[in-house]
Ligand SMILES: Nc1ncnc2c1ncn2[C@@H]1O[C@H](COP(=O)(O)OP(=O)(O)OP(=O)(O)O)[C@@H](O)[C@H]1O
């Protein structure tokens with residue numbers, strides 16, 4: 001296998017371990033990095049799609065579009081095969097993850113005109129019974145670094161120390177457990193320019209809230225990034241702490257309502273009741289995430305080989321034994 005990280009454009013994700021295991025992995029101490037510059041929460045003039053760049057692989061059949069603000073976005077359409085609810089999920093989670101200081105690309109509403117769809121030969125949906133027209137109007141956009149950038153969806157273990165915000169994997173796990181992500185964590189590695197270090201950005205939140213179920217089920221192992229060596233240096237509950245504390249103290253009803261205000265009403269107009277129920281549960285389950293993390297560590301201890309009870313000051317070992325017992329029972 002090549003020693004270079006795999007490019008997303010060149011090959012599908014391959015999730016076996018790459019390279020020699022590094023027991024003295026990079027420092028996962030949180031708080032050393034500023035949130036990504038991509039992670040601004042946007043408000044302002046509408047963003048219109050102006051040019052089709054290419055189709056993307058993936059179940060939602062998204063497209064890379066250039067937009068009126070001069071930026072590029074991966075755009076998912078309201079009639080995408082994964083369902084309209086996944087757009088609501090993307091928008092809510094993009095906002096909430098940004099509020100938690102996680103490295104997610106900007107999440108915006110992109111207006112796509114019928115005209116552009118008709119002009120572009122590649123802008124259609126591939127359905128089992130043939131081609132279908134993409135629905136124009138308000139679409140979900142996730143900011144893309146640009147088509148000329150090298151972007152990788154995996155990274156070799158022996159080069160993890162080149163990733164400047166590796167600690168954010170712990171934070172994203174907090175988020176994915178909170179939102180019951182029903183898909184493995186999808187990430188991208190890239191750098192903004194030749195002088196900066198590579199960073200990880202977290203993408204694809206469409207399957208949070210168990211995709212179109214809009215429900216919660218605690219399966220924390222499922223939502224981890226498949227190359228689990230990125231978690232190896234996590235040694236204590238404090239590795240998760242900045243995000244856990246923020247989640248418990250700041251992601252309250254008002255913040256969740258602010259997230260909902262960013263979602264175009266046409267994506268959920270006839271579904272306000274289940275959506276409100278979902279968001280009420282989301283607020284309530286903040287308190288359970290800490291327990292879920294400890295339960296995950298107890299049951300998947302091989303993934304956290306450096307975990308040290310002695311270093312963890314947040315919970316007594318009696319607490320952790322109780323968590324382990326409840327997880328195994
Ligand atoms: N902000 C972004 N910047 C760069 N690439 C992105 C971004 N968001 C998504 N992608 C890429 O676009 C493709 C589709 O994105 P995404 O995974 O969100 O949609 P999907 O259709 O649900 O895909 P899948 O079914 O494979 O999970 C993927 O290759 C992903 O890596």
Ligand SMILES: [Mg+2]
Nearest residue numbers: 058059186204
């Ligand atoms: Mg995906």
